[in-house]
Amino acid sequence: MKNYIKKDEWCIIEKDFHPEYNRVSESLFSIGNGRMGQRGNFEEQYSGDSLQGNYVAGIYYPDKTRVGWWKNGYPEYFAKVLNAPNWIGIDVFVDNDPLDLAQCEVVNFKRVLNMKEGYLKRSFIAKTPGGKDVKVNTRRFLSIVDDDCGVIRFSITPLNFDGKITMIPYIDADVKNEDANYDEKFWDVLEKKAHEQEAYISAKTKKLHFHVCCGMKYEIFRNGHKSDFESEGTVKEKYVAGKTILDCRQGEQIDLVKYTAVLSSLNHKTEDLLEHTRGELEKILAKGYDKLLEEQAWAWKKKWEWSDIEIKGDVAAQQGIRFNIFQLNQTYTGEDARLNIGPKGFTGEKYGGSTYWDTEAYCLPFYLSSAPPEVSRNLLLYRYRHLEKAIENAEKLGFKNGAALYPMVTMNGEECHNEWEITFEEIHRNGAIAHAILDYVNYTGDKDYLIEYGMEVLIAISRFWSQRVNFSEAKQKYVMLGVTGPNEYENNVNNNWYTSKIACWTMQYTMEVIRFVKESNRTRFAEISSKIAFRETDETDRWQEIIDNMYFPKDQEKGIFLQQEGYLDKVIKPVTEIPESEIPINQYWSWDRILRSCYIKQADVLQGMYFFEQEYDEDTIRRNYDFYEPLTVHESSLSPCIHSILAARLRYHDKAYEFYLRTARLDLDDYNNDTSDGCHVTSMAGTWMSVVYGFGGMRIIEGKLHINPFIPGKWQKYDFKILFRGVLLRIDVEGKTVGVRNHSDKEISVFLYGKEQKIGGRASISAFIE
């Protein structure tokens, strides 16, 4: 655990330069606007350790699968969001010395991510090897208003000399992904231009032929006044730059403002790319730096109005939760249904920026609660648009008649993952995609979604489940053989309770939705039935037959569901008996030992208790929680949040808080020693859930909002917002009371501690904490 980030309510602050943690800082100081993301790399050259990263959403590379032993059905490639041409670069020379923090003495270094207004700034004094002192201030942001654009203000002041400052703003397309399977570079450069004060590169990915055009213009200011300057364009193989040599006096501040636009063929015709890039640049240049910055602050203010969580009495917690919310809002804005949320967002290469079930199981509630319904609807439409590929994916595995298996990892709907025990067997993901439809409709009330899209997806998933089970003559029950549950520390097990549960639930829900669609829009029902050759009676009869006769492993005596058949054949010992020196077990134990052990990576039976809480009485939840939690090592960052929520539900408040703490500052404190690879963006949504679902006890049950908050002992106060069915509510929990304020004009009904209450427009209610 590192502790070099300063605590602050609104900012992430690194004081003094920590080159040893530079990759961690680069992840933490990432900026993004949903369309692009940029790690906290320096603008100027840096010869120290660094992971360069700039990612354009939706632009990926199908990197040829690397595998030890090929298995039938493996995908040909793993889609990776590419490291895109570097737009931030500004090489700087002080007289002839390069400004390189790995070569200079660095004083008063400070790097600040201002989350309130959405920018990154940096200041320091550098003493070059030649003894020249310069003061540097930089600020950059990716605009969420003009979301193809990024802006940098780079200020430098000679402190102890008169001399030449050379500044070389550039765009470099000679980039690669560190995790490329075969060490290939992915970009071909098509066109490059470097005129005075502007430059462009058009590049194309080697496969799939995505085009990206990156352009820059720049201005020079002396002591704050715009200044004429001469610039010499340079064009190299995959690089364009402008070089400006400025004679400076001691104490004179030189600012270079670099305006950049990065446009892609995802949103523009290839032949228009260069022209549109130029247009964007002209637009932002006309606005100018100050206005752009002001618009950015305003736009972020709006985001915070809907999504902020305020905590009093615990700055570390406050900073942690805001960092999480900030990253989630940087990663996904919901404006484009072709995009989704990679586990690392735009903060690193790991997991290829591809989509996992994290989106449906962990991220969706955040966007449902803190953004208009269109945002989460786009997350659902993403999967709807991949339905055809999910059907093809299932066909590759031998399934028929329009059964769909959504991929474990995907960019465009095709499966990318290549471990058989995950790719082919961790099929519970299919259930999470069905469950997201319930979540969305339950939350937004948008039942039209079921008619238009939802039912079709649900039928395809139910078809999969009904083919994936088989009837066991031995058990006289339906069984689900050869699966991997959410607990990936078990592989290829039979009758994983959670998977079988979500399978039956999907079929049940699908039948409900079918009834609804038939009742409300018979024409559309007929249309879809015909399109997908749905034999309603036959198919639903089989689903019902399976639901009625599914085998669920249980232990009567303990009163628990069994994670899988045979789980109790293991040696059952709590995690506390594992020697400290062997934790995390995934770093110290061989894989087979982990598999044989009783230890659980992340919520599995308890994931089911969380999803289907309404179906179980408190005692059942408690018995399962009490049995499984002590066996859980929480070696997935997605584990603690579910346990936190359930612990809160069971009024294990200290436990709930303890779990919350395990991920609240996961990246800020580099808890798992892996933030250098990127931030755990999808897990951040889980932390949000710990607060809102856990401490706040928020639920939507049959379309009604329930709130049951408690307050962690360490906190004086916290509040959170919920945007529910067009109404923005703010829940304040302070001392012994809870207040719910309706920030809209519409009356709304809310269950506070189970008691239904109406809250008029702009009105509030309050209660004592129960």
Next chain:
Amino acid sequence: MKNYIKKDEWCIIEKDFHPEYNRVSESLFSIGNGRMGQRGNFEEQYSGDSLQGNYVAGIYYPDKTRVGWWKNGYPEYFAKVLNAPNWIGIDVFVDNDPLDLAQCEVVNFKRVLNMKEGYLKRSFIAKTPGGKDVKVNTRRFLSIVDDDCGVIRFSITPLNFDGKITMIPYIDADVKNEDANYDEKFWDVLEKKAHEQEAYISAKTKKLHFHVCCGMKYEIFRNGHKSDFESEGTVKEKYVAGKTILDCRQGEQIDLVKYTAVLSSLNHKTEDLLEHTRGELEKILAKGYDKLLEEQAWAWKKKWEWSDIEIKGDVAAQQGIRFNIFQLNQTYTGEDARLNIGPKGFTGEKYGGSTYWDTEAYCLPFYLSSAPPEVSRNLLLYRYRHLEKAIENAEKLGFKNGAALYPMVTMNGEECHNEWEITFEEIHRNGAIAHAILDYVNYTGDKDYLIEYGMEVLIAISRFWSQRVNFSEAKQKYVMLGVTGPNEYENNVNNNWYTSKIACWTMQYTMEVIRFVKESNRTRFAEISSKIAFRETDETDRWQEIIDNMYFPKDQEKGIFLQQEGYLDKVIKPVTEIPESEIPINQYWSWDRILRSCYIKQADVLQGMYFFEQEYDEDTIRRNYDFYEPLTVHESSLSPCIHSILAARLRYHDKAYEFYLRTARLDLDDYNNDTSDGCHVTSMAGTWMSVVYGFGGMRIIEGKLHINPFIPGKWQKYDFKILFRGVLLRIDVEGKTVGVRNHSDKEISVFLYGKEQKIGGRASISAFIE
């Protein structure tokens, strides 16, 4: 299935050149002498499709592991027997046209592998693009007398012209393995010399630094008379050659005889290598080609005297079985306990030439029966010498106190395989290594082996088993969780019957051996006990406790052992219900579908019935066979032989013959379409077993030889030899009678159809077939 190889009792013959099958032919026409092996590549340049391969036993490369997703415990490398410097090369030019069968018109092509005398010859007439006709005859062999040496006679006769023939014998160290994980080349050349009429290359492997020195000398004959000639040496980066340009008259036969020696640092000091290579070359040059060839024929005659199987009435079967025996004798001669038998022998790169459990489970009986006991003893010593590494291997997986897990795939005792379900879980291999000790002692009567080596290995393996099981509170039995049985179409199952059986058997046998060693050599027992910190009572008590309380899955009603717990939850349908178009399932079904299915890759429960046949009555064997065989797809070449033996045991004679046929000509007919990768050498031993154990009904039971033959309906007669406790027996099965002839002077007792009979020296007995 291909059918281009001509049937012949003693030869493998390709008539007319089949470039489309060239890689298959290169595998089939491989030659080897236990120390080296060479694929049937052409001496002269060939621009068509080819897999060049020359392998020096024991010289390998630790090729960096390639894996999609790393798991703790995976090995760092996969050991691969290297493609070694090419010693056969003789480039030929006819005037200026290269002799290249891909560029010439080829007439009267014939390639013959003479198995009786151990050489490969080739003849053809080639018409060059320039219209020059030449007649070519080549013959080559790897001497089993001078086993560092290979000799080639390359004859060429101009048919329609007077002109120049250029011959360039060379050694080329610029070779690589096609299956290199990262496309690296593995050799550095240290020294190279090319004088008149001789040349040398010394090369070193990039890791591990094995040294190999390859030298050549050559002679020229004109019309059979040794001739003076001039030769110009050439040295390139990794290549040495001599170039001889000869003026020839039409009809004049030019012979180049190339003598080659390949010596390695495995057997010589590095600094002596060149000198010793030169010495070897001088020795064989002095013997001369004709004498070398004669010695080769004589040595092979000796091998055949002990190992031949003669079949009358079925040339295809005769050719098939002799090809198998020939390859086994080419691959392993048993003179060096550091060597072993790779699944492809010296006939291809696949499986890296490394050692699998194939050696103990399939190959050992062949060498026990057809060679002096030292040969099989060396196979056992190979594992004894790897004991320390096997203990380290187990330690990496968390086992303690001298428990040993022998690797799945190895060269030097370290594990090379990197699929978790195999590497960590296919642990039954450990049992096969224990079982080989029983086999060896039972067969040879060499009980001293137990005292000197066997007990130590057995204790280490038993220690592994006793730690690998755990006590299930739920079952009140010991269970073995997370294993993969011999049937690799199931992964990570619980309580695989075969694995649990061989585990208990090992512990039982170890206790017997301990008793024997204590009785016969108390000093040695004390010595080993102390060396390995053996706590006899504690440890054997635990073993006995496990043996007494092991959980074995069974189905009472069906009267069968269950392959693993839960096997009967699957949909049980015979293989005959799989559509023909989906067979082999490993080519058509995704891996998860294979795993979920009931289909069995190779004998699993039945492997146990085979190993432990004496423990079960015929009805039990029959019930298990009748249940499992119809569910078995036999997609391992090691499967049919076990089924053939059991079928014969159950007097399912037609079935036994049918299974025999499935592998008897596996490579000659390229049955599985993969002989291009190399021949299935270890499976060949299985075919031998089908005849001797299956048709011949041979068993060694408590040190006594049993014979119970039947004769397949299609055959008139067959015979086989058994070298048993110093006595060479020949069993003739013809028509309705069986004859057993004792070819030694010593009396021996044999059970023929269960009736014990003594056979005096040089005497015979006979009986009617029962």
